[in-house]
Amino acid sequence: MGGAGGRCNRLISTVRAILAISGLLALGPAFSAAAQTGPAQTPAAPAAISPAPCELHIWPAATTHTTFQGWLQAGAIDGARRGMRGYPDLHSDALDTANQVRLLNKIDWRGAFSDPALVVVVHTGPPGPADDRARTSRLVSDSASPCYREVIIASSFVESEVFSKQSVRILGLRKRFDGTASAPANFSSMSEAPILYSDDDKAAADASARLDEAVRAAFVVAVNKFAVMQSFH
Secondary structure (H helix, E strand, O other), X not given: OHHHHHHHHHHHHHHHHHHHHHHHHHHHHHXXXXXXXXXXXXXXXOOOOOOXXXXXXXXXXXXXXXXXXXXXXXXXXXXXXXXXXOOOOOOHHHHOHHHHHHHHOOOOHHHHOXXXXXXXXXXXOOOOOOOOOOOOOOOOXXXXXXXXXXXXXXXXXXXXXXXXXXXXXXXXXXXXXXXXXXXXXXXXXXXXXXXXXXXXXXXXXXXXXXXXXXXXXXXXXXXXXXXXXXXXX
């Protein structure tokens, strides 16, 4: 009986081994395929193309005018320049076109437009008397940048009234073009800054030169104010 039982147990073991080997052979192709198939490869994305930088073109006013309101003066434009009695010289020549261009180059336009890559071009002369809000085309017609801005100092004044500080007032126009064929978004406003000219300045030997510099400094402040205002529109 022991011999028959041993043979039976060996037969059962042999059958089990054959069945196990058969199962492994059946699973072999699946294991091989799994080993050869890795995770799906994602195609490399093309390198991102940097957009063209925004352009900002700036134009000065044709001239700087004056107004004076006195006891007998009714605020005529350019009274001193026209030789009218009682109208003082308000040093508007300190803001001729050349000086405006120099001062406009001092403005932090990249900061005002929150764009450190902004391409800033200050033009050497005014755009022309016919320019206004109704214009829908770019002044720089050969610019193809989809991001294009214009700032125009439409007018500049040195103002004075009896018992009031002198000041510089500008009227600025900003046009924003987004896209080469888009109509512009317009913003225009006046901004003003006092001319800081003390009694000590008036008594100084170079009083006239100090007043010129004070007028120019007020112009820079007024333009900076406009630059900030336009950023909200």
